Each structure stands twice: as C-alpha cells, then as structure tokens.
Amino acid sequence: MGGSKMIHGYAGRLLFVDLTSGAISEESPEEGFYRNCIGGTGLGAKILVDRMEPGASPLGPDNVLGFVTGPLTATGVYGGGRFMVTTKSPLTGGWADSNCGGTWGPELKNAGYDGVFFRGVSDHPVCLVIDAGKARLTDAAHLWGKDTYDTDDALQAELGGPGWKVACVGPAGERQSLLAGIVHEKGRIAARSGVGAVMGSKRLKAVAVRAAKGARVSVADKEGLKAVQKDYLEMIKASGFLTGLSAAGTGGSTAFLVSIGDCPTFNWSTTGTDSLPAAGDLDAGKMDTYKLKAYGCHTCPVRCGALVKIPDGPYASQDESHRPEYETLAALGATCGNTTQEAIIRANEICNRYGIDTMSVGSTIAFAMECY
Structure with a gap:
C-alpha cells in the first residue's frame, strides 16, 4: 500500500501495532483501496481477511483487533461521530463488528488515521497513545485492575488532559469475559461480540487519542455538503x-x-x-x-x-x-x-x-x- 494523493473523506493513513514486538508502522492506501472497502466495517473486513490466518484463536496473538472509521466520520455530517471495532469474536467464533458513538472516532480521524489495527500479545499491560499523528506505546501496569472511570481519569491526568479521548477495557475485559466491551467517555461502549475480551487478551488496556488543534478532514465539496446538511437539519426538526x-x-x-x-x-x-x-x-x-x-x-x-x-x-x-x-x-x-x-x-x-x-x-x- 502506498498513496500520496489527498483522498477526500479520509485521513489517508492506517496504523498497525504489533503488541508482541512493540513495532508500530503506517501505511497509506491508494484511493482505490478505500473505494472498494467503504466504511469502517469494510476497511476492517478487508484487513482481517488479508492479514489473519483462518482458524486463528479469537483470544490468541494472531487475531487482529481494529478500531476503524468511515468516510463520513469527522466530516461534519450529522451522525458522523461513530466508529467500528472489528475482530474475530470470541463469543461466536465468527466475524465481529461493534459500533460506538461519542467523540473517539472523529478524534482518531482528525489525529491522522482512518484506523488502527493490533495483533500479537504484549508481555505486560500497555496503552497506545496517539498524539496528533504520532503513536507510541506506554506502560499501563499501574492501570491494570482499574475500572473504566478510573482509567480514563488517570490517563487524562497523566497525559495532560482533558482533551484526550480514551477507549479502554475494565476488569471484565482484563479477565477476558466474553461479554466485555470497550468503553469510551465512561459509558459509550463498543459492547457487542466480546471485543473487550480480545483487547484484554492482548493486554492492551487503553487507546488514548488527541488530534492537533484545528485538524480537519477534507471533503470534496464543502459548500455542497453545507447545503445538504441545511436541508437535512430541517428534516430533523420536522x-x-x-x-x-x-x-x-x-x-x-x-x-x-x-x-x-x-x-x-x-x-x-x-x-x-x-x-x-x-x-x-x-x-x-x-x-x-x-x-x-x-x-x-x-x-x-x-x-x-x-x-x-x-x-x-x-x-x-x-x-x-x-x-x-x-x-x-x-x-x-x-x-x-x-x-x-x-x-x-x-x-x-x-x-x-x-x-x-x-x-x-x-x-x-x-x-x-x-x-x-
């Protein structure tokens, strides 16, 4: 994958994290890739099909866990604040996509990534920090065992909040409960299909994201979008x-x-x-x-x-x-x-x-x- 042309509606970059080795890499797909895999679910499905072996254990190192946005995320479109978590479900053994609202998805897109994908298993609890397009893994041993409220508060304080958007697992995810979800804003949850168990199995406690001030995703026709939004708003009011x-x-x-x-x-x-x-x-x-x-x-x-x-x-x-x-x-x-x-x-x-x-x-x- 390699592209340099601006792709409207997308950040144009995907982030890949190997939790076993700690390696972090980026890819910039061509426009055709995005057109063939529209939406967070489409991107997630494509990455999992291409990069995960059949028969991989949902709670093992070969499963891929993705946090993925779509072309409307962070564009200002009403309802464009959602993101998808995609993986192989430990609850069903099949495909999992779990949807979540709030503000985390737009923050990820504005921070420079359309999605972030994890594979492997860390040998200790970690947190991925994405700050204005730069990503790093930090130790999260002191957060392991905390509930989602306390985890969010601790990361906001440590990272110099409150501008950070945090998606994390609580004790249920750490214990790999098949009912565990991934929590943002202390109650916005990608709740279905056991995605929190996958995150916990990888010893990934949280993903904290902050975009650069004023960062925006480009759209092809800004004035046209405003006109459509105006009509849409009138429909909503009525x-x-x-x-x-x-x-x-x-x-x-x-x-x-x-x-x-x-x-x-x-x-x-x-x-x-x-x-x-x-x-x-x-x-x-x-x-x-x-x-x-x-x-x-x-x-x-x-x-x-x-x-x-x-x-x-x-x-x-x-x-x-x-x-x-x-x-x-x-x-x-x-x-x-x-x-x-x-x-x-x-x-x-x-x-x-x-x-x-x-x-x-x-x-x-x-x-x-x-x-x-």
Missing part, C-alpha cells in the same frame, strides 16, 4: 420521532414497545402490557428527576444522550453516568421483570465501570431468574 429522541433518548417509548410486543418481558417468555403492568415506569423520560444535562455525539443535532445521577438511597450513584438506552432498559428492566428505574440506572453504571455489555448481562440474569 420529525416527531427525532424530537422524541431529543427529549428522552432511545428509551422514551419503552412502555409502548412492550405494549406492541416489540420489547420482551420475563426472559422472552411473554410480552404485552398485561405481562408487565408497570412498564410505564421504564420510560426514560421519567428519569428526568435524576438528569444532570443532555448531550449529543459528535456533530449530531438530535442530542439524544443525557447524564444522570441518583444522589442517595439504596441505588445511589457512585458518579454521574449515562442515561440507560432502550436496549439497557429492556435487558435489565423488562426482560428481568424489573420496573425500578433506579436499580437499572445503578446497574448500568456498574456495567459501564466494569466494561461489560448491558444487553448480554440483562439477558443472562433473566435466563438465570427463569432457571432458578
């Missing part, structure tokens, strides 16, 4: 569905989804309002009592996220945490027959700290409840 998302997030209609049979109750054995009469207590809008502030992912005008904190009582929060999304309310709530919002908020915070997928945790608990 959408009742998106207005609802802004007000209460993805969990704003949990009770309605229970009523129409879309949200399961009691380990998928039943559904409907009759099966969970208090389902209305699960609607995220009722969490406003504990809401600290709303927020949105990178350049997203919908702003469907919020931070919440329970000040006291049996489910008192340890710190502020992200308001549970619909999937979390369904898994830790309806699927378990639980309509106590405070319990779900606290359980969500615990899962975020440990770096473990709330959907899988809730489903596992619901299964155990039915069994015993």
Whole structure:
C-alpha cells in the first residue's frame, strides 16, 4: 500500500501495532483501496481477511483487533461521530463488528488515521497513545485492575488532559469475559461480540487519542455538503420521532414497545402490557428527576444522550453516568421483570465501570431468574 494523493473523506493513513514486538508502522492506501472497502466495517473486513490466518484463536496473538472509521466520520455530517471495532469474536467464533458513538472516532480521524489495527500479545499491560499523528506505546501496569472511570481519569491526568479521548477495557475485559466491551467517555461502549475480551487478551488496556488543534478532514465539496446538511437539519426538526429522541433518548417509548410486543418481558417468555403492568415506569423520560444535562455525539443535532445521577438511597450513584438506552432498559428492566428505574440506572453504571455489555448481562440474569 502506498498513496500520496489527498483522498477526500479520509485521513489517508492506517496504523498497525504489533503488541508482541512493540513495532508500530503506517501505511497509506491508494484511493482505490478505500473505494472498494467503504466504511469502517469494510476497511476492517478487508484487513482481517488479508492479514489473519483462518482458524486463528479469537483470544490468541494472531487475531487482529481494529478500531476503524468511515468516510463520513469527522466530516461534519450529522451522525458522523461513530466508529467500528472489528475482530474475530470470541463469543461466536465468527466475524465481529461493534459500533460506538461519542467523540473517539472523529478524534482518531482528525489525529491522522482512518484506523488502527493490533495483533500479537504484549508481555505486560500497555496503552497506545496517539498524539496528533504520532503513536507510541506506554506502560499501563499501574492501570491494570482499574475500572473504566478510573482509567480514563488517570490517563487524562497523566497525559495532560482533558482533551484526550480514551477507549479502554475494565476488569471484565482484563479477565477476558466474553461479554466485555470497550468503553469510551465512561459509558459509550463498543459492547457487542466480546471485543473487550480480545483487547484484554492482548493486554492492551487503553487507546488514548488527541488530534492537533484545528485538524480537519477534507471533503470534496464543502459548500455542497453545507447545503445538504441545511436541508437535512430541517428534516430533523420536522420529525416527531427525532424530537422524541431529543427529549428522552432511545428509551422514551419503552412502555409502548412492550405494549406492541416489540420489547420482551420475563426472559422472552411473554410480552404485552398485561405481562408487565408497570412498564410505564421504564420510560426514560421519567428519569428526568435524576438528569444532570443532555448531550449529543459528535456533530449530531438530535442530542439524544443525557447524564444522570441518583444522589442517595439504596441505588445511589457512585458518579454521574449515562442515561440507560432502550436496549439497557429492556435487558435489565423488562426482560428481568424489573420496573425500578433506579436499580437499572445503578446497574448500568456498574456495567459501564466494569466494561461489560448491558444487553448480554440483562439477558443472562433473566435466563438465570427463569432457571432458578
């Protein structure tokens, strides 16, 4: 791979890290490579197919773990704040791609890389630090065992934050739990398929990224993009569905989804309002009592996220945490027959700290409840 022409929508560089040897290298693909592998999933799939032997153990040194962005990431496009984690899943033994929002993906792109890929296993815990296009591995032994909140705080202090964006594993990933995810912003999680277990198996505690001030990804037609965005914004404002998302997030209609049979109750054995009469207590809008502030992912005008904190009582929060999304309310709530919002908020915070997928945790608990 070798290219020098500016490729609009991309940084034009991929980073490769061999954790066994500590070697770090860069490649600059040609435009045709990007056109044939559009999106973070496409780039990740291409690299894994080309560079990983069939039969590689998901938790072994030959598995490749990628953090990958797409052509819209960091371009200012609404919703272009996401990134993909790609690897071979230790949970299924097949392909894994896990999506995550927030600001980490745009920061990676603006720092000069469309993706970073890891292979090998370090002989001690390490952190990859990417600072304005320059990458280095640092010792992370002192971070091993810390939860994701404490890891993020420690790296911000050590690296001279708060401008750093940190993606890390918690104790679940370190112990290679097959339900472990990779956590950013203390609760934005690439949660599915056991990607956190792969990261932990490589003894990679965190990836910390900071772009140079003012760094931007080029687009082919800036004025054209602005015009399209303007029309798109008007569509967003006129959408009742998106207005609802802004007000209460993805969990704003949990009770309605229970009523129409879309949200399961009691380990998928039943559904409907009759099966969970208090389902209305699960609607995220009722969490406003504990809401600290709303927020949105990178350049997203919908702003469907919020931070919440329970000040006291049996489910008192340890710190502020992200308001549970619909999937979390369904898994830790309806699927378990639980309509106590405070319990779900606290359980969500615990899962975020440990770096473990709330959907899988809730489903596992619901299964155990039915069994015993």
